[in-house]
Amino acid sequence: xxxxxxxxxxxxxxxxxxxxxxxxxxxxxxxxxxxxxxxxxxxxxxxxxxxxxxxxxxxxxxxxxxxxxxxxxxxxxxxxxxxxxxxxxxxxxxxxxxxxxxxxxxxxxxxxxxxxxxxxxxxxxxxxxxxxxxxxxxxxxxxxxxxxxxxxxxxxxxxxxxxxxxxxxxxxxxxxxxxxxxxxxxxxxxxxxx
Amino acid sequence: xxxxxxxxxxxxxxxxxxxxxxxxxxxxxxxxxxxxxxxxxxxxxxxxxxxxxxxxxxxxxxxxxxxxxxxxxxxxxxxxxxxxxxxxxxxxxxxxxxxxxxxxxxxxxxxxxxxxxxxxxxxxxxxxxxxxxxxxxxxxxxxxxxxxxxxxxxxxxxxxxxxxxxxxxxxxxxxxxxxxxxxxxxxxxxxxxxxxxxxxxxxxxxxxxxxxxxxxxxxxxxxxx
Numbered sequence: 250x251x252x253x254x255x256x257x258x259x260x261x262x263x264x265x266x267x268x269x270x271x272x273x274x275x276x277x278x279x280x281x282x283x284x285x286x287x288x289x290x291x292x293x294x295x296x297x298x299x300x301x302x303x304x305x306x307x308x309x310x311x312x313x314x315x316x317x318x319x320x321x322x323x324x325x326x327x328x329x330x331x332x333x334x335x336x337x338x339x340x341x342x343x344x345x346x347x348x349x350x351x352x353x354x355x356x357x358x359x360x361x362x363x364x365x366x367x368x369x370x371x372x373x374x375x376x377x378x379x380x381x382x383x384x385x386x387x388x389x390x391x392x393x394x395x396x397x398x399x400x401x402x403x404x405x406x407x408x409x410x411x412x413x414x415x416x417x418x419x420x421x422x423x424x425x426x427x428x429x430x431x432x433x434x435x436x437x438x439x440x441x442x443x
Numbered sequence: 444x445x446x447x448x449x450x451x452x453x454x455x456x457x458x459x460x461x462x463x464x465x466x467x468x469x470x471x472x473x474x475x476x477x478x479x480x481x482x483x484x485x486x487x488x489x490x491x492x493x494x495x496x497x498x499x500x501x502x503x504x505x506x507x508x509x510x511x512x513x514x515x516x517x518x519x520x521x522x523x524x525x526x527x528x529x530x531x532x533x534x535x536x537x538x539x540x541x542x543x544x545x546x547x548x549x550x551x552x553x554x555x556x557x558x559x560x561x562x563x564x565x566x567x568x569x570x571x572x573x574x575x576x577x578x579x580x581x582x583x584x585x586x587x588x589x590x591x592x593x594x595x596x597x598x599x600x601x602x603x604x605x606x607x608x609x610x611x612x613x614x615x616x617x618x619x620x621x622x623x624x625x626x627x628x629x630x631x632x633x634x635x636x637x638x639x640x641x642x643x644x645x646x647x648x649x650x651x652x653x654x655x656x657x658x659x660x661x662x663x664x665x666x667x668x
Contacts, residue, residue: 263518263522263526264526265515267510267513267514267515268510270509270510270513271506271510274505274506274509274510275506278501278505278506278509279498279499279500279501280498282499282501282505283498283499286499292499295499295501296501296502296505299501299505300505300508300509300512303509303513304509304512304513307513311518311519311522371492371495371496371497374489374492374493374496375496378493378496389490389493390493393490393491393493393494394493394494394496396494421486421489421490422486424489425485425486425489428489
């Protein structure tokens with residue numbers, strides 16, 4: 250079951266095998282948790298929101314349309330749930346990551362990759378992403394970090410395909426502007442390119 | 444989630460733009476290409492940075508806490524019906540079990556074909572004779588064995604239009620489709636006796652001592668003789 254595709258697992262759950270849901274949770278808890286962290290800026294809130302998202306998805310699983318991709322559907326639930334949470338909390342949507350504890354539990358890339366991307370300051374990149382509007386930020390994360398197809402990005406954000414392309418395109422440019430303003434772009438990207 | 448294999452290529456600023464774009468082609472096809480390769484390179488590096496950005500690991504107790512919260516739930520009835528209807532099943536049967544079903548099916552098919560053909564025939568017949576007017580001939584002869592109507596519309600052929608006896612009575616009837624016009628007619632009883640209808644309003648001598656009835660068929664109403 251651990252290696253079964255999402256559709257197979259979902260069918261098993263809907264047939265009454267509640268334990269099969271653990272496969273989906275294990276498979277997607279990291280991106281959902283990180284989504285919640287990006288949105289809320291709090292490790293504790295991210296855990297709660299991720300848990301609530303998975304429970305909500307389980308409750309609504311019978312509405313999931315067979316043949317569709319599961320992760321964008323789950324992501325949509327999580328995104329909407331977190332937006333409601335932020336609305337209730339009346340919190341700023343732009344999240345600073347300065348207070349985050351990156352020391353614990355970080356999954357850094359391999360040393361080889363680390364060397365290749367030594368110039369990229371992930372902390373600054375994360376901070377710059379946090380300054381992007383949610384719609385642009387999530388489009389970029391889904392497209393490049395989660396490596397979803399544009400169709401799935403559109404599905405997750407509940408927008409059209411052309412709108413998803415535009416969000417990714419503009420989001421990347423906006424992110425570059427932010428990085429340049431913080432001298433990040435000028436010092437690293439600019440020098441390597443020139 | 445099945446991630447695409449990550450492509451982590453070192454950025455070589457001396458390579459041509461095409462060569463540089465190739466590893467990122469799948470993900471970067473929406474990037475601008477018209478603003479110079481410096482900008483492209485910067486955006487490519489940012490995209491790679493996003494891809495390589497480390498994730499936070501969720502707490503180890505997240506999965507158990509979720510699984511503790513979800514309980515087997517009875518799905519809505521319509522959902523269960525839907526799934527039951529969509530589920531594939533295999534049906535086994537012996538040839539002997541098929542015979543009665545096949546016979547019933549064959550009978551239904553034959554009856555349907557006959558009914559459709561009869562309906563088509565009537566429809567075609569009526570379509571071919573749109574100017575004909577239905578006329579019902581009836582006469583009460585309880586003791587007769589056979590009755591037919593003979594007349595100018597059938598060139599006085601003796602058995603061209605035979606009447607049928609109504610169940611339980613002595614009344615014989617037939618329905619004919621006649622073009623508009625004036626007709627003489629009489630009833631032929633048991634193949635030998637000429638009988639004019641006593642209820643008919645118009646009579647005419649046939650020159651042989653018999654009285655023929657006559658009728659005028661028009662386009663107004665169905666005539667009952």
